[in-house]
Each structure stands twice: as structure tokens, then as C-alpha cells.
Amino acid sequence: MAGVELLDIVKRFKNETVLDGVTLTVAEGETLVLFGPSGAGKTVLLRLIAGVVEPDGGTVRLDGRDMRDVPPELRNIGMAFQNFALFPHMNAFDNIASPLAARRKTAERVSEGVERVARLLKIDQVLTHRPRALSNGQKQRTALARALAASPSLLLLDDPLRNVDAKLRFEMRLELPRLLAAEGATTLYVTQDYKEAMALADRIAVMFRGRIAQLGSPAEIYLSPASLEIARLFGDPAINVLDVTPEQDSQGPFVRLSRLRAPIDPGLHHAVGKDCSLGLRPEAIRFVGGETTGAIPVTIEAETPLNEKIVTLVTTARGREILVSRPSGEPGPSQGQAHIAVDSAHALLFDRRTGLRIEPSRDDADVRGAAA
Numbered sequence: 033m034a035g036v037e038l039l040d041i042v043k044r045f046k047n048e049t050v051l052d053g054v055t056l057t058v059a060e061g062e063t064l065v066l067f068g069p070s071g072a073g074k075t076v077l078l079r080l081i082a083g084v085v086e087p088d089g090g091t092v093r094l095d096g097r098d099m100r101d102v103p104p105e106l107r108n109i110g111m112a113f114q115n116f117a118l119f120p121h122m123n124a125f126d127n128i129a130s131p132l133a134a135r136r137k138t139a140e141r142v143s144e145g146v147e148r149v150a151r152l153l154k155i156d157q158v159l160t161h162r163p164r165a166l167s168n169g170q171k172q173r174t175a176l177a178r179a180l181a182a183s184p185s186l187l188l189l190d191d192p193l194r195n196v197d198a199k200l201r202f203e204m205r206l207e208l209p210r211l212l213a214a215e216g217a218t219t220l221y222v223t224q225d226y227k228e229a230m231a232l233a234d235r236i237a238v239m240f241r242g243r244i245a246q247l248g249s250p251a252e253i254y255l256s257p258a259s260l261e262i263a264r265l266f267g268d269p270a271i272n273v274l275d276v277t278p279e280q281d282s283q284g285p286f287v288r289l290s291r292l293r294a295p296i297d298p299g300l301h302h303a304v305g306k307d308c309s310l311g312l313r314p315e316a317i318r319f320v321g322g323e324t325t326g327a328i329p330v331t332i333e334a335e336t337p338l339n340e341k342i343v344t345l346v347t348t349a350r351g352r353e354i355l356v357s358r359p360s361g362e363p364g365p366s367q368g369q370a371h372i373a374v375d376s377a378h379a380l381l382f383d384r385r386t387g388l389r390i391e392p393s394r395d396d397a398d399v400r401g402a403a404a
């Protein structure tokens with residue numbers, strides 16, 4: 033049975049439509065990340081599932097049951113939001129225990145529940161501290177522990193790592209998937225950080241302007257983004273985008289980069305003659321020797337280390353700017369003239385007018401054509 037089913041959800045505030053027909057099914061035990069820019073409607077969607085906001089249209093079903101007229105406290109949901117919302121007069125233990133106590137569990141069961149999640153989240157040393165004596169990271173984990181303590185069947189986590197420092201964020205990104213899997217709860221997780229989304233999600237729903245623009249596994253969304261807008265949100269440094277008009281000769285479709293022929297996927301023949309944007313991930317471009325077939329001459333403009341990568345900004349003879357990224361240990365030119373080669377088999381092609389990705393067609397005729 034599905035954990036969460038949303039059918040054609042609509043929500044308006046005054047004249048603004050903030051959710052515009054959202055349909056989504058989250059499987060029991062799945063972690064689904066809602067990812068998108070500020071104002072996309074992610075928080076409103078969580079609040080609506082929690083029951084603190086009423087939809088103007090559509091249906092919310094939890095474990096197959098229509099939630100119309102079911103109040104928030106009867107929905108068996110654990111929630112943690114960006115701003116912690118801890119009770120200031122209670123210590124960490126009592127904060128975590130509050131949902132358990134509200135359910136009239138015995139003192140022993142409450143202690144067991146709190147200590148279990150506190151150990152998992154490594155805050156068992158600070159359970160007697162009040163929120164003001166906790167670091168931001170500890171507050172964040174206390175809020176998360178409170179959401180987990182009651183072993184809810186559904187967890188709603190709204191950007192729970194937003195206020196956490198970079199080191200802890202990195203650690204939590206590694207720990208959280210294990211923790212969520214151990215809990216077995218269905219989880220809806222909101223974030224604006226694409227790395228967090230990719231690390232945590234079974235599937236990602238990318239939201240723009242109150243709609244789900246793409247739903248898929250992290251790999252599907254990174255490798256086959258449905259639009260240029262989505263491609264730009266995933267990847268650091270961001271994807272290179274070049275205006276091209278694909279052409280075709282006896283060897284198949286290609287684009288011109290610095291007047292050189294760069295072959296593209298044979299299944300993209302239907303894009304020939306169209307105004308397109310070519311999306312090239314910085315890691316799909318390499319520095320090569322000038323004698324390499326198809327090598328494009330460039331000028332190195334700048335070089336910056338970024339995490340475990342070195343990112344180089346180069347310009348082509350026509351002044352197009354391109355970012356190239358390589359692993360830190362790998363040697364490469366840092367100034368002057370150089371050559372790059374583009375792995376155009378991994379290039380993504382978008383319709384410049386609509387921004388939508390043009391998918392290679394895979395019918396038999398194309399495969400025969402490519403083999404010929």
C-alpha cells in the first residue's frame with residue numbers, strides 16, 4: 033500500500049496559486065525529496081500533508097485513507113522544520129519525549145524511546161541541557177529526534193539541515209539515509225541543496241512554481257534532466273550551456289564547436305536545423321593534446337579549486353566561456369593556450385524555445401541508421 037498519495041492538489045493564497053495540480057505517490061518506506069527553488073511550494077505541500085493547511089482542491093491519502101476532516105494530531109506524522117521549534121523551558125530529553133508523553137506511554141517506554149533515537153543521533157550526552165545551551169547542530173538533531181521518537185509511519189522533514197554548519201551537514205548527509213532506512217518510515221524531505229537531495233533520496237520530485245517538473249531517481253535527474261532549468265539546478269559547477277544548431281552529414285548528426293564537428297547521439301537526428309542549447313557538464317570536458325582529433329583550441333582564463341575538484345574557466349576562439357572540471361590530483365594546464373575535447377556523447381540537447389530536453393529517439397530505423 034502506498035504511504036502517501038496526493039491527487040491533483042491545488043492550493044491558492046488570495047489570487048496566487050501556489051500548488052497547481054500536484055499528483056504524487058510515495059511508496060511505504062520510501063524517502064522522497066522535494067527539491068526546488070525558494071517559493072516553489074515545497075513547504076506548503078508538507079503542511080498540507082500534515083493537515084495544518086487545507087487544500088482548495090484534490091485529495092490527500094495516507095495509508096490509503098482520505099485525510100479530509102482528519103486533524104493533524106490523528107495523522108501519525110513526525111515533523112521537523114527549519115527553525116527547530118523546540119520548547120525553550122524543557123531540556124532536550126523532555127523535548128524529544130513530548131510526542132511520546134502526549135500519547136500517555138509509560139515512563140519506562142518514554143525513556144527507552146528517547147534514549148534510542150538520542151544514541152542514533154549522538155545527542156545522548158546533552159539530554160539534560162535546555163535548548164539555549166545546545167549548539168545549532170545539537171538543536172537540529174534534537175528536533176529530528178523528536179520527530180523520530182514516536183516512530184511515526186510518516187516523517188515530514190522541512191530543510192532540517194538548513195541551519196547546520198558545513199561539517200555536520202556533511203556528516204548528517206551520510207548518516208541520515210541509514211537512520212531513515214532503520215526507522216522504516218515513509219519520508220518526505222524538503223531541501224534546496226542538490227547534493228543533499230541526491231545523497232538522501234530514493235526519488236526526487238523537482239518542483240517549480242507549484243508543479244512537479246520531474247520525478248525520478250537522483251541518477252535519472254542528473255543524467256536525463258527534463259529541462260534546462262532542471263539541469264542548471266544539479267551540478268557544481270553548473271552545466272555549460274552553448275547555443276548550437278545541429279547539422280547532419282553522411283556520418284550522422286553533429287554540432288559545431290569552434291567550427292569543429294562534434295558528433296552527437298545518432299538518435300538526435302530529429303533536432304537537425306533546430307535552435308538548440310547544448311548542455312555540457314564540466315566533467316564531460318577534458319584537456320587534451322593539440323594533435324587529438326576534434327581538439328578545440330582554448331585560452332585559460334582562471335583556475336579555482338572546488339572541493340575535490342579543480343575548475344578551469346576557458347574561452348574558445350569565438351569568446352565562448354566554458355567551465356572544465358577535473359579531479360584535484362589530475363595534472364592539467366593552468367595558464368596560456370590549451371586544447372579541450374568534448375565528450376559529446378554525454379551532451380544534453382535542449383530546445384532553445386521551450387527549454388525542454390530533446391530526447392534521442394530509439395526506434396529500429398535509428399539503430400540501423402547509426403550502424404550503417
Ligand SMILES: Nc1ncnc2c1ncn2[C@@H]1O[C@H](COP(=O)(O)OP(=O)(O)OP(=O)(O)O)[C@@H](O)[C@H]1O
Nearest residue numbers: 045046050068069070071072073074075076077224
Ligand atoms: N500562509 C500563507 N499565506 C500567503 N502566502 C503563502 C503562505 N504560505 C506560503 N505562501 C506562499 O506560497 C508560495 C510557496 O511557499 P513555500 O513556503 O511552500 O515555498 P518553498 O518551496 O517551501 O520555499 P523555501 O524553500 O524558501 O521554503 C510562496 O509564494 C509563499 O509566499
